[in-house]
Structure formats: C-alpha cells, structure tokens
Amino acid sequence: MNGKSMHWVNRLAALGLVVGLVAGLATAGSAQSVGGQAYSTYVNTPLGSSGQSPLAVLPAVTGTDGAEADAEGSALNVAGALSGDFLNSITSGQIGPAEAGAQSTSSAASVNILNGLITADEVVANVMSSAGQSGAVSDAAGSTFTNLTVAGRSLSGDQAVAPNTNVSLPGVGYVVLNEQIPTGDGVTSSGLTVNMIHVYLQSITGGTVDPLTGQVIGGITTTTGEIIVGSATSSVGP
Amino acid sequence: MMREHGNLIVWPSLIAAGLLAVACSDQPNVNMAPQKPNFWASPPPAQCPTGKWTGGGRIDPTGMRTAANYDNVDEPSPTGDPPPAPDPAPYFTGKFTFGFNVFLATNAANRCFVQKGEIEVNGHPFKVAWHVSIHDGVDSFSGDSVFANVFADNSGRGFCLVVGTADAFMTARVNPGDGRETAQFEVCDNDRGKPQNSRTDAMRWRATPFHSGETGPTGDTGLTYLRGGNIVEHGS
Numbered sequence: 001m002n003g004k005s006m007h008w009v010n011r012l013a014a015l016g017l018v019v020g021l022v023a024g025l026a027t028a029g030s031a032q033s034v035g036g037q038a039y040s041t042y043v044n045t046p047l048g049s050s051g052q053s054p055l056a057v058l059p060a061v062t063g064t065d066g067a068e069a070d071a072e073g074s075a076l077n078v079a080g081a082l083s084g085d086f087l088n089s090i091t092s093g094q095i096g097p098a099e100a101g102a103q104s105t106s107s108a109a110s111v112n113i114l115n116g117l118i119t120a121d122e123v124v125a126n127v128m129s130s131a132g133q134s135g136a137v138s139d140a141a142g143s144t145f146t147n148l149t150v151a152g153r154s155l156s157g158d159q160a161v162a163p164n165t166n167v168s169l170p171g172v173g174y175v176v177l178n179e180q181i182p183t184g185d186g187v188t189s190s191g192l193t194v195n196m197i198h199v200y201l202q203s204i205t206g207g208t209v210d211p212l213t214g215q216v217i218g219g220i221t222t223t224t225g226e227i228i229v230g231s232a233t234s235s236v237g238p
Numbered sequence: 239m240m241r242e243h244g245n246l247i248v249w250p251s252l253i254a255a256g257l258l259a260v261a262c263s264d265q266p267n268v269n270m271a272p273q274k275p276n277f278w279a280s281p282p283p284a285q286c287p288t289g290k291w292t293g294g295g296r297i298d299p300t301g302m303r304t305a306a307n308y309d310n311v312d313e314p315s316p317t318g319d320p321p322p323a324p325d326p327a328p329y330f331t332g333k334f335t336f337g338f339n340v341f342l343a344t345n346a347a348n349r350c351f352v353q354k355g356e357i358e359v360n361g362h363p364f365k366v367a368w369h370v371s372i373h374d375g376v377d378s379f380s381g382d383s384v385f386a387n388v389f390a391d392n393s394g395r396g397f398c399l400v401v402g403t404a405d406a407f408m409t410a411r412v413n414p415g416d417g418r419e420t421a422q423f424e425v426c427d428n429d430r431g432k433p434q435n436s437r438t439d440a441m442r443w444r445a446t447p448f449h450s451g452e453t454g455p456t457g458d459t460g461l462t463y464l465r466g467g468n469i470v471e472h473g474s
Binding site for chain 1: 290296336356413
C-alpha cells in the first residue's frame with residue numbers, strides 16, 4: 001500500500017516536472033511582435049484613384065532582430081483630386097532584450113487637394129511604438145503641417161494640429177486633420193496610425209434645401225470617396 | 239515509516255518541479271495582474287561585435303549650437319570622430335526624416351564595420367533623399383567596406399554609433415537623379431532601458447560631394463535631438 005502510494009506520487013512529480021519544462025520552454029520561445037507601414041498618398045474618388053504610394057511595409061522581425069523599409073516617390077497627380085511631390089515613406093522596427101518597437105514616417109510636399117480646397121507646403125506623419133520595462137506606448141510626435149490651408153483658413157509655419165480635428169467641407173464632405181487611430185492595451189501592446197489629412201467625400205441623396213440657409217435638410221449621406229495624405233503606422237505587441 | 243521516508247523524497251521533488259515550472263514559465267494565467275513584456279533586465283553596454291541598431295524619426299536642426307534641440311553634451315564624441323558641427327559647413331537646417339537598421343561585426347583586424355544595413359535620410363529643405371545600402375559588409379554604391387564606431391557618450395546617458403568613420407566615410411545614393419555623395423551617419427540611444435518617448439535620442443547627418451563625379455548638397459545637421467521617433471541599440 002505504502003509502496004503503491006509512493007509510486008503514484010513519484011509519477012505525479014515526474015509528470016509535473018515534464019509539464020513544467022514543456023510549458024516553460026514554450027513560453028520562453030514566445031516572441032514579441034512589431035509592425036509598421038507608411039505611405040504618402042492614397043486616392044479613391046470618382047475623379048480618379050491611386051493606391052497607397054509610395055508604400056513601405058516593415059518586413060517580419062523575429063528574435064533580437066531589426067529591419068528597415070523605405071520607398072521614394074517623385075510626384076503624383078490625380079487630376080482634380082490630389083497632386084504632390086517629394087513623396088517618401090520609411091518604417092523600421094526592432095526586438096531587443098530590453099525593449100521592442102517600431103517607428104514610421106511619411107511625407108508629401110506641395111500638396112494640393114481638390115483643386116486648392118486643401119493645400120500644404122509639406123505634410124509629415126511620424127509615429128513610434130515601444131514596449132519595455134515601463135509598459136507599452138505610442139505617440140505621433142513630429143507630425144506636422146507646413147503652411148496648411150483648409151477651405152480658406154490658413155495655418156502658417158510648421159505646426160502640429162490637435163488629434164482628430166474635424167473640419168466640414170460644405171458640398172464636399174469633411175476632412176479629419178491629424179487623424180489618430182490607437183490600438184493595444186498600453187501594457188503589453190500599443191499601436192498608432194496617424195493620417196495627417198483624411199478627406200471623406202460625401203454625397204446626399206433625398207432631403208430638401210432650406211431656402212434660408214441653402215443647406216440640405218434630411219436625406220441620406222453616403223461616403224463616395226476618400227483621400228489620404230501622410231499616413232504612418234507603428235505597433236508593438238506580445 | 240516507509241511512507242514517511244517516501245514523502246521526504248517525493249515532496250521535495252514535487253516542490254522542485256513546481257519551482258522549475260514557475261521559473262521556466264511566464265504563463266499569463268498564473269498572475270491576474272496586467273502582464274508586462276518579457277524583458278525586465280537592463281540592457282548591457284553596447285558594443286561592436288554584437289551591435290544591432292534600428293530607429294527612425296525626425297530632427298529639426300536649427301544651425302544654432304545654443305538651440306535646445308542640439309545635443310551639445312554628446313558632440314563631439316570622446317574619440318573626436320565626428321568633430322563638432324558643422325563639418326562640412328554649412329549647417330543643414332530644416333526638417334530631416336530618417337529610418338535605419340544596422341548590424342555590426344568586426345573584421346580580421348578587429349575593426350568594427352557594418353555587416354549589413356540600410357539608412358534612408360530625407361532632407362526636406364532641398365527635397366533630397368539619401369540612401370545607403372550595405373550587404374555582406376560592402377557598400378552597394380561604392381563597393382567599399384563601411385567602418386563604424388560604438389562608444390559611450392559624454393553625457394553618460396547611453397551609447398552612440400557612427401557609421402562611415404572619418405577615414406573612409408561611406409557613399410550614399412542621392413535622389414532625384416540617382417547621384418552619389420560621401421556621407422556619415424551618427425545616432426545616440428540616450429534612453430536605454432527607460433521610457434522611449436523621452437526625446438533624448440539624437441541623430442546627425444553629414445554629406446558632401448567629396449569624390450569626383452559626386453553630386454548633392456553639402457552640410458551637417460549637427461547632433462540633434464529627435465522631435466519624434468526612436469533610436470534603439472538592441473543587439474547587446
């Protein structure tokens with residue numbers, strides 16, 4: 001009886017040892033993950049279309065490794081929708097023993113959207129994500145507009161704009177400046193996409209025109225297209 | 239008695255197995271508190287043979303040594319390479335965005351060089367994009383080795399890396415025009431093991447058409463704190 005009991009307990013101990021080792025080895029091999037991408041322009045409108053360009057996507061990063069990707073473009077012109085030049089996109093990411101992270105930047109110069117409705121001498125989108133001892137963070141520091149004009153309102157010099165600034169474009173739709181889309185829990189994961197200029201083209205069907213204001217009342221609003229200038233994404237996760 | 243003796247053997251084994259399992263595992267379900275990333279140790283000193291550096295972001299050099307975003311403390315390097323900016327004159331000023339990834343190694347003479355790397359720097363004031371590409375220890379645009387130097391910076395905050403040391407520099411492609419230009423790149427990781435949004439990391443870019451046939455703007459940003467982005471030495 002005693003011998004049988006000892007045998008059973010020894011087996012349990014051995015099983016615990018094996019399970020513990022397997023579990024430990026499995027989790028020790030689990031890698032952190034980082035991601036990033038950047039592009040200067042994207043156009044999808046009835047006037048014309050152009051894919052994300054120039055597009056830089058971070059290659060897979062494993063172990064204590066790192067990578068960089070970049071794409072250079074000269075000029076883009078989608079007639080009536082968007083023109084710009086000096087288009088550049090860069091993304092990089094790394095996993096190390098003390099921290100992991102990614103950073104992306106994109107830019108466009110001489111930006112002209114919808115025949116001058118929105119213009120900027122330059123747009124820079126810049127994001128970073130990092131996970132380390134103090135948790136996981138992302139920010140869009142360094143994202144600015146240079147001499148931005150939106151529907152006749154100007155912002156001179158090189159300036160940041162409050163995240164997710166929404167400006168109505170009557171008869172066209174609206175634009176979100178410094179559009180920020182966060183992801184992650186802020187502890188083990190964090191990510192951020194910033195679209196410096198995101199135009200949403202809209203049309204309204206039905207409704208009636210107010211004779212005093214000229215505005216359409218009622219009706220159904222439909223998004224008919226979008227234009228993005230300066231997009232950068234970075235992320236880090238378990 | 240026999241059972242008691244058995245327990246003396248078995249229970250320590252169980253405890254040892256349990257401890258081993260815990261030690262080898264960081265299973266998220268064990269602790270209900272929010273899980274932290276699996277890297278708690280402070281990074282060891284950066285060094286050449288195992289050095290891996292990655293980063294990117296933006297600097298806004300002003301051309302003024304007294305400007306708050308100029309990393310006076312860490313320039314020049316303790317070895318004098320690179321020298322104080324601007325070298326070559328004038329200062330590059332305005333917006334510069336960049337991204338890079340560099341792996342270091344030592345050659346037979348125990349000299350530090352870049353085994354592989356990509357460096358992209360965009361000079362926005364003059365709409366120029368530089369690119370350096372190094373594979374198997376060779377600069378793709380010159381066919382030469384690119385030597386590097388890793389050193390603890392003057393401020394004691396971290397480590398700096400110079401790519402293209404002054405005896406040979408390196409060759410960058412210059413767009414538009416697919417030209418070539420002699421260049422040097424320096425970055426400092428000044429927030430190792432600390433929160434990475436401290437804006438204390440720094441970058442410096444020097445370029446000049448030094449060799450016959452080269453084209454591109456001449457200047458030096460000086461070692462400038464990042465306005466956004468991050469520099470990480472992650473190979474130690």
